Amino acid sequence: MSFTYGLPFSNEKLLDGIIFTLKRKKEIEVAQLLRGASLSIETGGYSYYDGGWGRSDAMATSIYLYVNPVNIDGLDTKENKELLRSISDTLIPAEVGYDVKRVIIEIDLTKDFEMEDDLITDLEKQSDRISGKILSIILPNDIKEKGYYMAEVYTYLYAVENSLRLFIEEVCKKEHGEHYFDEIKVPKPLRNTITNRLEKANANKWLSIRGDSKLFYLDFKDLGSLIDNNWEIFKEYFPSRDFIIPKIDEMAECRNLIAHNSLVEETERSVIKTYYNVILKQITRGLED
Template identity: 85%
Template sequence: MSFTYNLPFSNERLLDGIILSLKRKQEAEVAHLLRGASLSIETGGYSFYDGGWGRSNAMATSIYLYVNPVNIEGLDSDETKELLRLTCDKLIPAEVGFDVKRIIIEIDLTKDFEVEDDLISDLEKQSDRISGKILSKILPADIKEKGYYMAEVYTYLYAVENSLRIFIEQVCKEKYGDNYFDEINVPKALRNTITNRIEKANANKWLSIRGESKLFYLDFKDLGSLIDNNWDVFNKYFPSRDFIIPKIDEMAECRNLIAHNSLVEETERSVIKTYYNVILKQITKGLQG
């Protein structure tokens, strides 16, 4: 059999595929530890002569994963590396001619990881100090799995919510200037909400600020109300009210579930990811146009 010896996709795409495959195998913890990692591929001699197995004219291949230093301990075990090796071997098309022989886990020192708040890492460190018997009662494995799952859902919501805030501000500034908030139609209830939250923020200096813009004092659903009440400003950016307002309302409901530590089901998760892509694509196209 002849081989191409070239991947038909990038190393970044392969890493994305690894993470997705791990999630499908219910290996969410391993997938989480690969967030922010990078990947490189190194080929050696013929596969059959490296370890005594493999296709005769395929290349013995090593996959290097460069990961966050705080995650390396959770990844650098024989069991995990074998899981990763088998996952990589399945993802690389047979006609490429790469037989994955080994996974090498290395520390990635190109990023400043100290500035990141890794709550999961802190959780693991605390867990190590508690006996396994007690830990299994207060932090079951399925709760940790659901935590990783919900963290991913929240990331989508956080991204689209704050992108909407920036979008609204840019559109309004373009029409009314820096004092746009005095010109747009903001219902009295929303103005009261903003005033109360600013007062609370000023009274509690130890809390992190929401941001300079008043839009950061509004909830996800309030952003939809703002667009709806100023439809004459935003109508050129969306096909219709029914295109954007129900989507924001539905995502806001999911955000409320997360805020109350309720589990978002797979159906809602798929909707969130779809709306995330649709809304960001629409507002990006609108601003570029």
């Protein structure tokens, strides 16, 4: 067959495909180690004559992965490189004519990575220090995989919750000015919540502050209550109350599960992702109009 010798998608898309495939294969730890990585492709010589296998007219291809320095040791193993090579070879269409022979892991020196260990790296290091017998009892692989899974779910919730806060603040300032909080309707229980949390924040100065706005001292569900109680200024941004309030309430329930270290199942995860996209699209368009 004749080959195109060119990818029908970008290197970034290939990397996205590799990470997605790793997650499908339950290789969650390897996928996490590729966070922030970049990819390049190098071809040279015919595949059949390079390494003893391959299609006669295909090009011998190397995949270079440039990764965070703290992740390189976890990725640069024979097993992981073969896994990445196999996935890359499968994702590249046959008609391209690239036979992936090897994956090379390099340190990415073009980015300013945070060199301190992140929490996941620290978890791995702590695991390495514990004997296998004890580790299987207190930190089985199933728990770690679910932890990575829940970290993704939390990211969606974190993004939409804080986007809602900023949206509410923008709308309230537009209507009432900088001192909007004295003008909007805030139920007494919510005001008490804010007061109590501000007092605790002042008492525990070693903890990071939630934010400059009082909105950051309200929970996800409280934000829905705030929109509901001030519907007159928010109604132009949403089709109806039933469009936004139930969605916030459902996501708040999922957030409570995460806060109590409970597992969010695939159904709830899909709901979160869908609501994340719908809500952000709605409030973005609302502010642009």
